[in-house]
Amino acid sequence: MQNFEYYAPTKVVFGKGTQKQTGELVKSCGGKKVLVHYGSKSAKKSGLLDEILESLEGAGLSWVTLGGVVPNPRLSKVYEGIELCRKEGVDFILAVGGGSVIDSAKAIGYGVAEGGDVWDFYSRKRTAVSCLPVGAVLTIAAAGSEMSNSSVITNEDGWLKRGYNNDVCRCRFAIMNPELTYTLPAYQTACGCVDIMMHTMERYFTKETHTQMTDGIGEALLRTVMHNAGILMEEPENYNARAEVMWAGSLSHNGLTGCGTEGDWACHQLEHELGGMFDVAHGAGLAAIWGSWARYVYREKPERFAQFAVNVCGAPNDFSDPEATALEGIRAMERFYHSIGMPVSLKELGVNPTEEQIREMAHKCGFMGKRTVGAFKVLKEEDMAKIYRLAR
């Protein structure tokens, strides 16, 4: 087991009707003037936004609103938010939405608190030491941003999608009412489940040994998401299934599933470039690339994939042949992806990159030759290109 730090200070308020506590929670964090940040019209149409504004009003708070955050949230919207916050004297940012909205809120928070160009943090030119306090009312279980220290923003100038991790941006509170996710389409629900699972799987595939507690949590989380994702394909308004997935989504990315291990994150990096070039849904992109990544790397430590096969996928353990068990686990996971309508290849994802595009994605993913990705197996640019090719 490696040394580790674990820090997840977000106060979670989970369950039915909890959005009514928004005003009091903002107030308890010292907020007086709130930026209510949201995405599509659905928060407005569903009445959620009204309910939240009412709650803020009830707590004696004032606010301004800024909607229109899109998936793969844009830097231009972040700039707009920073300017609005400065003009209006905002001291608290409330994100109403999923990962994109929360990530955008965190970026605005950095920008307001730190000054200068907020992109500097995402391009590694500066390190943030402060962030305006952010809270979240979660409406999509997927990104885990409500408890994570990460934020991913896309700069339209060059379509660069870059993440920045810093504890100062962690949400003060996260309100999670599973009912708010009832109306998500099946495809988005499935994408969310894959994203949640990948946040654990990126940490689970490690060469580190003696991580029994962390392994056990990760395996339980993966089994929980798989089981309930299946239910949700047939019963989108099953409260308990929505609740299991939502809670798993937060735990998957708050650090808990990586305590004592070294994360891999190659699939996320590979998918970022896919998303940047083809604007595919993040979860679907991850599903499309994972099997090819797994087959490319599993020989580094087949017994780890065998453990995954048995403890997560319920595959029988062929004790005499860990490699066979490992491969059966990869196939089982792909069958699971199919069962919830997720792709296991770029073709199924609806993407057909040319050889030139593959080379470009690999080149960008490797920061123009400046970095490798992955830890379970360290991948160079040529490895990345091979995995993209395998995934076609």
Added chain:
Amino acid sequence: MQNFEYYAPTKVVFGKGTQKQTGELVKSCGGKKVLVHYGSKSAKKSGLLDEILESLEGAGLSWVTLGGVVPNPRLSKVYEGIELCRKEGVDFILAVGGGSVIDSAKAIGYGVAEGGDVWDFYSRKRTAVSCLPVGAVLTIAAAGSEMSNSSVITNEDGWLKRGYNNDVCRCRFAIMNPELTYTLPAYQTACGCVDIMMHTMERYFTKETHTQMTDGIGEALLRTVMHNAGILMEEPENYNARAEVMWAGSLSHNGLTGCGTEGDWACHQLEHELGGMFDVAHGAGLAAIWGSWARYVYREKPERFAQFAVNVCGAPNDFSDPEATALEGIRAMERFYHSIGMPVSLKELGVNPTEEQIREMAHKCGFMGKRTVGAFKVLKEEDMAKIYRLAR
């Protein structure tokens, strides 16, 4: 699944050599004048205290020390600490030890920040809204106080042992170096493992349904502690086993294993009275009472005990007879207790209460007829007496 709140803001710094970061961590919390609170001479003798004072000095901090905290920490020591903090202008309390020292530190923190008689909080006369910041360097894996919101203090006037739970007392940081627990005797190690397991089991035995994520974490945690407790009986200096138990100890009592369920806590309440009357080790007292509690209550929902038997104890599932499976799980857990030298009866605990003493413990446990305990099965005073009798 029930609505729940989850809030565990403690920053965990886990692994070898982490005690060297003490000074910087106190400083990052704004501490300038530190009360270093500790228990027995072992922290002094082992050189840990010197190492910590050196680290404080390196960070430019000043300090006073207060040792002598005993198991079942005393109110008189808390009063002494409060007076010392006031006199010396202490602004941060560093607990170096296990649950007793951390609980005492939290009580001192309430007393300094709130004024008045600190026992008022433990006797439910007042509610605290503030607490001097507390940090911990953990030397015993057991109580989970390093991440919990609870503190248990014994008032020598009447030997009343009372707990008080409040989020404001949660540790700002917890430094956990498993090496610091190498020298714990086997008996204390085993007691700690039982205490850790019971913090999860008190939450696990619930009539609530649809708690798959929480169940999975709890079951993984229990399996992890059982496996590694066995290792530690033979290899007290096995780093990874110490690490698994230590991390499980924090997760077991920080709220994670009870999300969405209703806790029972009857065994803890029953043991508090045993501890009050006979001053037995908390973990051993819990082990001695648990089997009798379990046999007294399991018929309320045998299938929950059957799940425990199969998923935690590895018992075969007799699908046709959940009661038989449940009972086999209880027996298996008792065999496990025996395997690490823990008692499964009061006799084995070395305690032989008279009928009068049993009635007195039950009467005190029921707050002189003013409360019931338990939730899986609600226990009245007469039930408590029956369980004590069964446990003889």
